[in-house]
Amino acid sequence: NAGVTQTPKFRILKIGQSMTLQCTQDMNHNYMYWYRQDPGMGLKLIYYSVGAGITDKGEVPNGYNVSRSTTEDFPLRLELAAPSQTSVYFCASSYSTPSGNTIYFGEGSWLTVV
Amino acid sequence: TQLLEQSPQFLSIQEGENLTVYCNSSSVFSSLQWYRQEPGEGPVLLVTVVTGGEVKKLKRLTFQFGDARKDSSLHITAAQPGDTGLYLCAGVEAETSGSRLTFGEGTQLTVNP
Structure with a gap:
């Protein structure tokens, strides 16, 4: 039962570098999300997707x-990393809208930008 | 401005005590969820409430959705050290497409033995 799988678990980036956080789910969920969580805080929605080929901006x-080229995968790309992007990133998925549907979260990716 | 305001932000109590955590907003929600998160892990869904005035119980945890669907509370009876964690409320605004789940900033609960 893999569920939502994120990689890498930990990463240190230098300012200005770029990287991709990978996310895949094996539950055939239509909706996928990327959140970031700063220490001791709630989650902020970065981007979400309601199906393959469709993406929308969140709060931040x-x-x-x-991009969402397949139902299973929803990678998050950081271009020109900045210290403000130091955070824990969570990928999540749900079968349909979050209203009334369970959202399943990955275990998180810890990113530090120095 | 935070869409969902949680209070208190931090709560430290002794084992056996009762506590209530609040989640408030000026917006109406089509549904509201409560999550619990432990260090190093993602949030795990505890409950979803969808009807104004709805009350749901999960063992020692009681969840209530306000009549106007703008607020919610989580009450824990006889708290145990295993209840320690970050409690997050999250909601889907009624006047939206229903695709975005917005989180409060959380209540960090510590239950001391």
């Missing part, structure tokens, strides 16, 4: 890009 999309 600046500095990030996403």
Whole structure:
């Protein structure tokens, strides 16, 4: 039962570098999300997707890009990493809208930008 | 401005005590969820409430959705050290497409033995 799988678990980036956080789910869910969580805080929605080929901005999309070429995968791209992007990133998925549907979260990716 | 305001932000109590955590907003929600998160892990769903005035119980945890669907509370009876964690409320605004789940900033609960 893999569920939502994120990689890498930990990463240190230098300012200005770029990287991709990978996310895949094996539950055939239509909806996928990327959140970031700063220490002791709630989660902020970065981007979400309601199906393959469709993506939308969340609350804090600046500095990030996403794509959804398949139902299973929803990678998050960081271009020109900045210290403000130091955070824990969570990928999540749900079968349909979050209203009334369970959202399943990955275990998180710890990113530090120095 | 935070869409969902949780209070208190931090709560430290002794084992056996009761506690209530609040989640408030000026917006109406089509549904509201409560999550519990432990260090190093993602949030795990505890409950979803969808009807104004709805009350749901999960063992020692009681969840209530406000009549106007703008607020919710989580009450824990006889708290145990295993209840320690970050409790997050999250909601889907009624006047939206229903695709975005917004989180509060969380209540960090510590239950001391």
